[in-house]
Amino acid sequence: MNDPMNEIYAKLAEILEVDAVAAGDVLAEFEYWDSLTVLSIIAMLDASFGVNLTAADVRRTKTAGELAAAVEERAAK
Amino acid sequence: MNFLFRRKRIGGLLTVVPANEGSFLEEMRRFNFPLNRSLKLKEVMGYDKHRLAQDGLCVSDLAVYGLQHLFAQGRLAREDIDALVLVTQSPDHLMPPTSSIIQGRLGLKQDMLCLDINQGCAGFVVGLIEAFLLLEQPSIRKVILINADVLSRKTSPKDRNSFPLIGDAASITVVERDTEDSVIHANLKMDGTRNEALMIPAGGLRMPSTAATAVLEDVGDNNLRAKDHLRMDGSAVFNFVQTEVPPMIERLLATAEVPMDAIDWFLFHQPNRFMLEKLADKMRVSPSKMPNNVVEHFGNSSGVTIPMAITLNLRAQMMAQKFRVCLAGFGVGLTWGSMLLSLGRLSFCESIDYPNTAEQRHDE
Numbered sequence: 001m002n003d004p005m006n007e008i009y010a011k012l013a014e015i016l017e018v019d020a021v022a023a024g025d026v027l028a029e030f031e032y033w034d035s036l037t038v039l040s041i042i043a044m045l046d047a048s049f050g051v052n053l054t055a056a057d058v059r060r061t062k063t064a065g066e067l068a069a070a071v072e073e074r075a076a077k
Numbered sequence: 078m079n080f081l082f083r084r085k086r087i088g089g090l091l092t093v094v095p096a097n098e099g100s101f102l103e104e105m106r107r108f109n110f111p112l113n114r115s116l117k118l119k120e121v122m123g124y125d126k127h128r129l130a131q132d133g134l135c136v137s138d139l140a141v142y143g144l145q146h147l148f149a150q151g152r153l154a155r156e157d158i159d160a161l162v163l164v165t166q167s168p169d170h171l172m173p174p175t176s177s178i179i180q181g182r183l184g185l186k187q188d189m190l191c192l193d194i195n196q197g198c199a200g201f202v203v204g205l206i207e208a209f210l211l212l213e214q215p216s217i218r219k220v221i222l223i224n225a226d227v228l229s230r231k232t233s234p235k236d237r238n239s240f241p242l243i244g245d246a247a248s249i250t251v252v253e254r255d256t257e258d259s260v261i262h263a264n265l266k267m268d269g270t271r272n273e274a275l276m277i278p279a280g281g282l283r284m285p286s287t288a289a290t291a292v293l294e295d296v297g298d299n300n301l302r303a304k305d306h307l308r309m310d311g312s313a314v315f316n317f318v319q320t321e322v323p324p325m326i327e328r329l330l331a332t333a334e335v336p337m338d339a340i341d342w343f344l345f346h347q348p349n350r351f352m353l354e355k356l357a358d359k360m361r362v363s364p365s366k367m368p369n370n371v372v373e374h375f376g377n378s379s380g381v382t383i384p385m386a387i388t389l390n391l392r393a394q395m396m397a398q399k400f401r402v403c404l405a406g407f408g409v410g411l412t413w414g415s416m417l418l419s420l421g422r423l424s425f426c427e428s429i430d431y432p433n434t435a436e437q438r439h440d441e
Contacts, residue, residue, distance in 0.1 A: 034110075035238070035298050036118055039312055043355050046319055055312035 008068045011048060015040045023065030041067075051075050079332055080263040082209040086255035087418075089152060089425040090395075092388045093143040093247045094128040094375055096430040101125055101241050108237040109299040118241070123350030123369070127244040127376025130227040131433070135169045137178045139247035140223045142431050144183055152425045153251065155183065159217040160190040162207050164200035164224045164380045166409065167231060168193060171281075179223070190217070197275065198346045198408025199265075200224050200380025201248075202416050205404075206263055208252035222250040224380035228307055231277055235293065235301035239309050242349055244376020248384035251424075262333040264325060265414040274313050275409040279304035314408070318352055321413050322405060323360045329403070329415045340366065340417075341400035342391065346407055347371035347382035379408065387420075388428040395426045 012021040015037055016030045027033055038055050045051045051074040061067040101124040105115040118124060140163070147153040163176040170178075176191035190211065196203045201224055208220040225247035232243045279290035290304035302308065322345075330337060343366055345353060353369035356362075368386045371377070375385060383404055387395060394400070399421030407413040 032114065034114060035311070036114065036121065039315060039351070040121070042312060042315065043319075043351070047355070047358060052316060052320060054316055 005068045005072055007048065008071060009064060011044050012041070012064055012067075015044060021064045023063065023068065025064045026062060027064060027067065028062075045071055049075055078265055080206055080209075080265065082261040082263070084255045084257070084259060085209045085212055085261060086253060086257075086259055087205075087420055087423070088251035088253045089147075089423045090251075090384050090387055090427075091143050091147060091152075091249045091425060092381065092385050092428040093139045093146075093249070093431055094378075094428065095130050095134060095139075095245055096433045097129050097131045099127050099129045099376075101127075104234070104241060105237075107235060110237060115237075118237075121351050122242065123373040124241040125373040127229075127242070127372075128246060128378075129229045129376075130245040134227060134245070134431070135175075136163070136165050136167055136225040136227055136247065137169050137175050137182065139225050139227070139245075139431055140175075140179050140249070141182050143223075143247055143249045143429070144179070144221070146429055147249065147425070150425070153221075155185055157219045158185055158189060158221050160192070160208070160211050160220040161185070162192050162194065162204055162211070162220060162222050164194045164196050164204040164222070165226055166195060166197050166277075166379065167226045167228050176223070196409070196412065197226070197379040198348065198377075198382070199406035199410065199412040199414045201250075201346070201383040202263065202404055202406040202414035203265070203412065204380065205250070205252065205416060206265065206414070208250075209261065212252065212254060218254060220252040222252050224248045224250075224384065226379045226381065228379065229376075231280075231305070231307050233293065233300075233302040233306040236296070236306065237300055238298070238311055239307055242372055242377045243307075244372070244378045246375060246378035246381040246385060248381045250384060259419055260333075261416065261418040262329060263414065263416040264329050264332070265412070266321070266325065267413075268411045271313075271317070271411045274310045274317065274411060275308070277305070277307050314348070315352060315355075317411060317413075318348070318407050319355060319359060322356060322407055322415075325413055325415050326360060326403060326405060329417055333417050335401070335417060337362070339401060340403045342402045343367040343405070344383050344386050344402050345405045347386060348377055348408075380406070385428070388426055392426050395421050395423050398422065
């Protein structure tokens with residue numbers, strides 16, 4: 001599947017310093033899940049997808065897939 | 078709202094920093110975090126060295142030391158000061174105004190105006206606007222704008238969200254009339270509904286400081302902080318800056334009818350390296366035109382960081398020639414403001430240290 005949202009998973013993997021991130025992965029279970037990571041994700045989503053999420057928005061999403069869906073929903077608006 | 082000023086200029090800039098220096102590499106041991114994450118934070122945010130007040134150092138101490146330096150060097154004459162505008166959030170006392178304390182300690186004339194303004198990271202832009210407004214009066218020919226804060230004294234050393242980036246400093250800016258027909262554009266916005274994003278909850282009259290407000294509390298992410306301490310919602314501030322600042326600069330330049338690439342320097346408040354890099358990206362400004370290195374050398378000293386970016390990076394250039402610069406400040410209030418002006422051919426542009434011991438201070 002050549003979904004442009006796949007780019008999110010690659011960028012999340014980069015920020016979380018892991019090889020790959022899958023839709024079902026629980027964000028809070030990553031070793032590097034902390035306030036710096038959340039801030040880096042907010043900045044990445046703004047720069048790459050033009051979507052401005054708050055830290056609360058990001059922390060509300062449980063999995064990487066939910067985060068991608070939230071971004072897709074905002075980007076469509 | 079927009080402001081327009083004519084025939085006004087900045088004549089000189091001095092920054093004063095405590096000689097006492099803190100190091101993030103040493104301080105991070107007291108934060109309860111993995112070492113590699115702290116190192117990552119250092120790399121991304123630019124945390125490294127910061128200047129910290131010690132032994133009860135107050136705003137008036139830094140300001141008096143800086144002004145005495147200027148008097149001694151013949152850069153400024155006492156009797157020429159018609160107004161003293163002090164922008165601070167860490168005054169010596171709740172009352173009287175710290176500007177009055179400075180006036181008294183320096184023995185300045187009575188025929189003048191002393192004014193404290195409670196503003197933070199937008200405080201250089203707000204202070205300049207106030208100084209320019211005062212210069213409209215026939216009796217006011219020279220305004221001394223002082224930005225000064227010692228907020229490390231109100232920051233928890235165990236709060237990794239704020240302590241590593243805080244720095245203490247003062248700046249003294251001479252604001253005067255210009256014989257050339259200079260035009261200065263500025264704009265300012267405020268949103269008091271978001272006043273809690275940056276705040277010191279206790280210590281005023283709404284919540285007086287007590288033994289209870291001094292107790293360190295676990296505020297999440299292993300950070301400890303008391304109600305007496307500065308509290309910053311870092312990610313909310315980040316969202317605010319990325320959302321409000323780029324359109325503000327666009328409006329300023331559109332009003333002035335000046336294209337983005339005609340700006341020599343974007344001299345912005347220095348919250349941390351990360352935020353400035355993201356701002357430059359978003360505004361499509363070359364990072365070489367937007368200094369972002371104040372935090373790593375001195376820490377974030379709220380309203381002082383714009384003068385600091387100048388004295389740290391552009392000292393020789395600002396003495397030699399004039400540049401078209403765009404200033405921007407953003408922070409507590411929330412407040413965000415920007416200014417387009419010609420800056421340069423200053424009569425002084427330097428930074429001095431406030432010595433650690435009384436014996437080294439010539440004013441004692």
